[in-house]
Amino acid sequence: MVEFRVDRGSGLPAYLQIAQQVREALRLGWLAPGDRLPAVREVVATSGVNPNTVLKAYRELEFAGLVEARQGAGTFVKAGLGTGDREALGQLYEELAGWLSRARQAGLEDEDVYALLRTALDPDRERE
Amino acid sequence: MVEFRVDRGSGLPAYLQIAQQVREALRLGWLAPGDRLPAVREVVATSGVNPNTVLKAYRELEFAGLVEARQGAGTFVKAGLGTGDREALGQLYEELAGWLSRARQAGLEDEDVYALLRTALDPDRERE
Amino acid sequence: MVEFRVDRGSGLPAYLQIAQQVREALRLGWLAPGDRLPAVREVVATSGVNPNTVLKAYRELEFAGLVEARQGAGTFVKAGLGTGDREALGQLYEELAGWLSRARQAGLEDEDVYALLRTALDPDRERE
Amino acid sequence: MVEFRVDRGSGLPAYLQIAQQVREALRLGWLAPGDRLPAVREVVATSGVNPNTVLKAYRELEFAGLVEARQGAGTFVKAGLGTGDREALGQLYEELAGWLSRARQAGLEDEDVYALLRTALDPDRERE
């Protein structure tokens, strides 16, 4: 079961945050084809957003072919996403968690961590 | 010298992307107090955004006390951000880059990497 | 310039009617890549639907890759649709118009015409 | 015997599609007064819709005075629809089928055909 976290004031529209979190859950294997997404009303209850916002996110995912809405039944995952190798994922997760704890000991905040990762993913960005 | 990358269609407003990239440059030490931000017309030339959008980003940073606009001279960094320990940062960056290359060998895409990091930063998100 | 006709009570949602009419205009060459769609506010004025309904239609077309919204500038046709042979289209149109006038002389109503066409398009439907 | 085709995702509600197909069958003479409509469970079996959806369609037709439900016996056609001239209809159908095959040779798809017909039925729609 996934639970969405909507961060108002992050600048990113709420419906995109929800859609992104579904995609992440698909990538990490928390959601698999056939699974049901939380009902719109559930998301409303837990996240405090408006029903239409959730619908918009679900519809976006439907357009992308990732989920399928069945009238009166719910919204279901249609396709998976990302690497299939769950084991490697777990291993990498452990390593990353270790690195993260070292980074925090060195005084880095979440923002620093994101900045580092973004640079590492796209080294060209660095310039002097 | 920093160069901004504005990703239209990422959902995040252009002016927030610029402001965020300045903050990241401050965190990583690419920009330090006294440095000049690129002129608005330079950013316009390299990023294709509207001048007003750049101005809005710079105003936002000025409001946050990070930069200072000097009439006719440009916009200058006023304060630093983040950990002062440049050495630790370099070390952590190398480790992260190593981890990242392993992750990519395992077939992970950028989105998978972000998903993992987000989970590592906020482990409560994972749920049965 | 296209003008939309929204038939409330046809059962088909208004936003789908608008999207469909844009697609038809693309097919018939009334709209070509680079053309601007009518502004949301114009459609609202001429069709009496709600702005959000128009937005939903335009967004649907954007998802389909047919149009592109440019902030503050409007929504523009990105890709064409259908056969490129405008001449053949005109010829066929004339023939169809002739047939249609004969059909009407024989007393057929629009509904009869649609029923005939649907059968002709999908002859398997006929069964006894 | 009529068989219904329900196209989920056409946007048109399922019950309206069924009712419309009955009306079309009446117009084209596939159904005549006294004929029995397929039983609800038959439609369910062939179309995959919910029994209530079929009932709603039949009720709608009954309301329109076109059919009549007889308890325990089924639903029967009460009135005809459209032009009585079966011969003219057949002739027009042949002509239309001929035109259609030429249209397809010219590369037109079903959508193009519908677009043409819609324009021919309502020529005012075309505009500069």
Place this chain on the structure above:
DNA sequence: GTGGTCTAGACCACG
């Protein structure tokens, strides 16, 4: 009770 559609209207981002 499920998702889907539409309205009305406020506010924001961008040119």
Place this chain on the structure above:
DNA sequence: GTGGTCTAGACCACC
């Protein structure tokens, strides 16, 4: 002035 986002709430279609 352009499109985009979100809210609130009514109503519909379907299971």
